Amino acid sequence: MKQIKNDTSLRESIIKTIATIARINEKNIDDSVLIREELGIDSIMSLEIVAQIERHYGIVVDEEETLQIKTVGEFIDYVQSKIINRCHEA
Amino acid sequence: MKINLISPRGSTTGDEVVERIFSDTKDFQGYIESLTKASSSGLLVIASLTPAEHDVRIIDENYDAVDYNDDCDLVGISAMTQQATRAYEIADEFRKRGRTVVMGGIHATVMPEEAKKHCDCVFIGEAEETWPVFLDDFRKGTISDYYRSGKPADMTMLPVPRYDLLNKDNYKVIWLQTSRGCPHDCEFCAASRIYGHSYRHKTVEQVVREINAIQDIWPDARINFADDNLFVNRKYSRELVGRLKELNIRWFAQTDIAIANDVDLLRQMKSAGCTTLLIGFESISEKNLQLINSNGWKLKKASTYADAIRTIQSCGIGIVGAFIIGLDEDTKESLDELAEFIIDNNIFMAQISILTPFPGTRLCDRLMRERRILDRPWSDYTGMQVNIQPRLMGIEELQKGFYKIYQRIYDKDVRVKTLKHFKSIFKTLSCTVENE
Numbered sequence: 462m463k464q465i466k467n468d469t470s471l472r473e474s475i476i477k478t479i480a481t482i483a484r485i486n487e488k489n490i491d492d493s494v495l496i497r498e499e500l501g502i503d504s505i506m507s508l509e510i511v512a513q514i515e516r517h518y519g520i521v522v523d524e525e526e527t528l529q530i531k532t533v534g535e536f537i538d539y540v541q542s543k544i545i546n547r548c549h550e551a
Numbered sequence: 552m553k554i555n556l557i558s559p560r561g562s563t564t565g566d567e568v569v570e571r572i573f574s575d576t577k578d579f580q581g582y583i584e585s586l587t588k589a590s591s592s593g594l595l596v597i598a599s600l601t602p603a604e605h606d607v608r609i610i611d612e613n614y615d616a617v618d619y620n621d622d623c624d625l626v627g628i629s630a631m632t633q634q635a636t637r638a639y640e641i642a643d644e645f646r647k648r649g650r651t652v653v654m655g656g657i658h659a660t661v662m663p664e665e666a667k668k669h670c671d672c673v674f675i676g677e678a679e680e681t682w683p684v685f686l687d688d689f690r691k692g693t694i695s696d697y698y699r700s701g702k703p704a705d706m707t708m709l710p711v712p713r714y715d716l717l718n719k720d721n722y723k724v725i726w727l728q729t730s731r732g733c734p735h736d737c738e739f740c741a742a743s744r745i746y747g748h749s750y751r752h753k754t755v756e757q758v759v760r761e762i763n764a765i766q767d768i769w770p771d772a773r774i775n776f777a778d779d780n781l782f783v784n785r786k787y788s789r790e791l792v793g794r795l796k797e798l799n800i801r802w803f804a805q806t807d808i809a810i811a812n813d814v815d816l817l818r819q820m821k822s823a824g825c826t827t828l829l830i831g832f833e834s835i836s837e838k839n840l841q842l843i844n845s846n847g848w849k850l851k852k853a854s855t856y857a858d859a860i861r862t863i864q865s866c867g868i869g870i871v872g873a874f875i876i877g878l879d880e881d882t883k884e885s886l887d888e889l890a891e892f893i894i895d896n897n898i899f900m901a902q903i904s905i906l907t908p909f910p911g912t913r914l915c916d917r918l919m920r921e922r923r924i925l926d927r928p929w930s931d932y933t934g935m936q937v938n939i940q941p942r943l944m945g946i947e948e949l950q951k952g953f954y955k956i957y958q959r960i961y962d963k964d965v966r967v968k969t970l971k972h973f974k975s976i977f978k979t980l981s982c983t984v985e986n987e
Binding site for chain 2 (some may be wrong): 484485489500503505506511512513515524525
């Protein structure tokens, strides 16, 4: 399980995970981009990304909730909130 | 010469109830849209076979309006059966304005006389050989009523389809065909009437060139392989998958259940970007499977379905399970059993089709003899509407049974169960990768 040093490294790490799993150039991913419509990430790719992030950060995310998320920025915020909750619970 | 190649509008489902189910679960499955809003690969091939001196335009009516007053010299229309009614309307309008109209594609191939009533000439079968002959005849003013392909096209000689003619912003998923022909002789299949049963494929280098051409336009494209069965020739498949790995693409393909016997290939496919595989299970009833395949291939595989699904999906590849309902042994109860089979086996997604007597198929011939084909328009041939009198069910009962399966398999609790199942697979796989 990795520790998050700051928001920037979390953001970079999540974008790298998305880019690797969905085989998209990192340069085409920013906070405002739509995950499904613009990046073409479907539900099976989303689950692979979520599984990787869960393992990496030791968090548990709700599968249905993540499918409702529209943009990369919203996804990063969502993961960050889960990490903060985990830290508070620890 | 100015040539307009037109793909007529196709309906997504042609059915309000199904449309609502798909729309409500769009976050979970966007698969259907990638099928119905796909680029017409046939027209891109025709465009690539047209000499550069001609000005060719592709008009995809799913996105572009058809301008009947356009000053084109020639109109080419390609249609599947469900697009045929609309194709004829377009053809009639252009002919009223004095334009020469030609038609091809799967529907015109199996219903040439019907198509001819709406156009100046019809292409029967693959057009690689006949299109250049036609263009020459057109230049000389001596076109024939019908252009029939004499022999199967040599796939290794095909040029790269003109992807550059597509409106880049309209397509997120690009379809690419590597092979034609399928060895399985399924009663309901229309594609084999055009392509036959002998398997022909492009060279791996050709496929790579095509993908490079696609990536030049859509750098992060998703590729859907249009082949009915991409993995018939395993030696070729391995070589192709090896090259796909270098191209950093995500892709979808269609194949048969025998792929489960080759776990090494499945792992290679996953690491080469394969996300999902459409597999034609057709039915879980042995009696139904007996009727589908003249060589009994699918029947022999039926007992392996559950294990095969587990094997494929545990490699991180989701299955789009293709099933047909309304087969001769289907009953209300067997439809319920099918829904539970899909759920119990965590099939990632299912494509349920109502048995449709596509013209030109053995199924159509048989049901016609049995007087079981209903008088419905071609636009109802979407696979989501009942066009036949089922043997053991009522017409309404089958249509309702169709809705019920989709409602059951896309029920929220079922979807969450499937999502959790796949998340757990991906977590296991990521552990394995880290430990290697």
